Amino acid sequence: QNTTRVAPTLEMLVHQVGAERLGETLKTELVKSLQVEKDSLARDKARWDVQSKLFEVPTGRVKLDIGGCAYTATVEELSSQSGFWRQFFSGKFRVEIDQDGCYFLDRDGRTFKHVLNFLRGTAVSHLNSEKLQLLKEDADFYELAELQKALEMPEETHKSFNTQNIVDTCVGDFKNATSSIIPDLIQAWNDEIDVLKHQRLEFEKQQETFIRIEKKIQATHVKEKIKLDVGGKVFCTSLRTLLSQFCYFRARFSGNFSADLQKDGTYLVDRDCSAFHLILRYLRGNDFRKFQFSEEFMETASLEADYFLLPDFDKKLQESGPEFLISAHTSHFSLTSDSTTVTKKKGGMWVDCVIGKKCVNSGKHIWRCKIVHGLCIMIGVAPEQCLLNGSHLYNHRGWFYYTGNGNLYGVSPLAPESNTPYGKPCKVGDEISLELDCDTGRLSFSKNNEASFGVACCIPMDEPVRLCVQMAYASHSLSLQGYSCY
Numbered sequence: 001q002n003t004t005r006v007a008p009t010l011e012m013l014v015h016q017v018g019a020e021r022l023g024e025t026l027k028t029e030l031v032k033s034l035q036v037e038k039d040s041l042a043r044d045k046a047r048w049d050v051q052s053k054l055f056e057v058p059t060g061r062v063k064l065d066i067g068g069c070a071y072t073a074t075v076e077e078l079s080s081q082s083g084f085w086r087q088f089f090s091g092k093f094r095v096e097i098d099q100d101g102c103y104f105l106d107r108d109g110r111t112f113k114h115v116l117n118f119l120r121g122t123a124v125s126h127l128n129s130e131k132l133q134l135l136k137e138d139a140d141f142y143e144l145a146e147l148q149k150a151l152e153m154p155e156e157t158h159k160s161f162n163t164q165n166i167v168d169t170c171v172g173d174f175k176n177a178t179s180s181i182i183p184d185l186i187q188a189w190n191d192e193i194d195v196l197k198h199q200r201l202e203f204e205k206q207q208e209t210f211i212r213i214e215k216k217i218q219a220t221h222v223k224e225k226i227k228l229d230v231g232g233k234v235f236c237t238s239l240r241t242l243l244s245q246f247c248y249f250r251a252r253f254s255g256n257f258s259a260d261l262q263k264d265g266t267y268l269v270d271r272d273c274s275a276f277h278l279i280l281r282y283l284r285g286n287d288f289r290k291f292q293f294s295e296e297f298m299e300t301a302s303l304e305a306d307y308f309l310l311p312d313f314d315k316k317l318q319e320s321g322p323e324f325l326i327s328a329h330t331s332h333f334s335l336t337s338d339s340t341t342v343t344k345k346k347g348g349m350w351v352d353c354v355i356g357k358k359c360v361n362s363g364k365h366i367w368r369c370k371i372v373h374g375l376c377i378m379i380g381v382a383p384e385q386c387l388l389n390g391s392h393l394y395n396h397r398g399w400f401y402y403t404g405n406g407n408l409y410g411v412s413p414l415a416p417e418s419n420t421p422y423g424k425p426c427k428v429g430d431e432i433s434l435e436l437d438c439d440t441g442r443l444s445f446s447k448n449n450e451a452s453f454g455v456a457c458c459i460p461m462d463e464p465v466r467l468c469v470q471m472a473y474a475s476h477s478l479s480l481q482g483y484s485c486y
Helices: 002-052 084-088 112-119 129-141 145-150 166-178 183-220 248-252 276-283 295-307 313-318
Strands: 061-066 069-074 103-105 226-230 233-237 267-269 333-335 341-344 354-360 364-373 377-383 399-402 408-410 431-437 442-447 455-458 465-471 477-485
Touching: 002 183, 069 112, 084 183, 112 129, 112 145, 129 145, 233 276, 276 295, 276 313, 295 313, 341 364, 354 364, 354 477, 377 408, 377 431, 377 442, 399 455, 408 455, 465 477
Parallel strands: 061 103, 226 267
Antiparallel strands: 061 069, 226 233, 333 341, 341 477, 354 465, 364 431, 364 477, 377 399, 377 465, 399 408, 431 442, 442 455
16 A cells, blocks of 8 residues: 555645655655554554464473484574574474374484584584485484584575565655655665565564475474384384384384284384485485485395385485596596585596486486586596596597587497487576486487487397596586486
């Protein structure tokens, strides 16, 4: 209402009172309209504060059960940094202790001790790749920005603030009408606007955080947990997680069979426990893209998934472990700690290459690569024995898609038509997918999950091949987003 009222008033004032009286009259009108918005913001905050503090807040020492791993901490320690735990114990959410007197979260808790140590001021110690990835997921879930930074994880980017209110409209009209008349008043008005917009932005961020944390608590926090004794090792989860898939657990806890609760409060599952944490990870809706497992372990996990009647588990597991390898004797490239992002540091054009860790010679395989920086990049496949320090491999040791122009490069059967028009040029941020059917030798490419550009070539699969990447210039960078096989 004020937005539609103030703007016409400004135009009328110019004609009615003249420039000499405009400053004082405008000040009265604008201060009045600004006060309306301030009052509105104050009412919204007061209403939100009343509605969002409904439950008793625990203090002192509390017991936590994170996926079956027991921890003890104080509310003050957990709330020492902004994020999930400060909200969890804010009184805004109904959080309850379980049958063991613990606050239970249905998550993998193996690395939570490092989260606690960080909150207590202790630096994160050296971790293997699996534990490091789990800790990164913890830092993201618990919204600990400083821990994310310490683990080289970018902080969450909040959605841009784009509220439509009286201030935005009014200031535009005011500048257009009077910018040449009373610059001092304009500056003062702009300062007021900046303060008000910042306050509104902070308030809306608080609301967004509340909604985000509420969803996390609803997804992971339950009062009644289920304890499973799998091959002698106890795992804790929720009935909701176990029933999330049509599988062994839905049948077992359907009421049609005896669940056989043991005296210690656990349900016995007489299976190998070594891969059961992956079964739970899958049932909780998480993937395996950032993890690398041995073939032996993947076979064990696959057998367990078959027993628990999880048909899609193998597909998810095969998407795990996208990694690059670089030659031990070259210093032209650098890798991130999880070996998924490669950057060329120095060296001449097309000198050396980076290859994928997985070598393939049967089945269908898909690699997904994202362009982080630079466009002079060759992405393709090359024979297993391709030289890591080879130059210009795209001309003699593989089959490649050039991101700069979308053309194909490579050896027979592409030669002598190397540099053949094929796809479309790329830009930074694009995701390129390579699909190789080893049984037919057909190699194809696509961009940003769109339809394939078609069969690029048919590779003579007389020897195994790997993903292979070459870059022309320093600072070029590529990230391996995922890998699947069928």
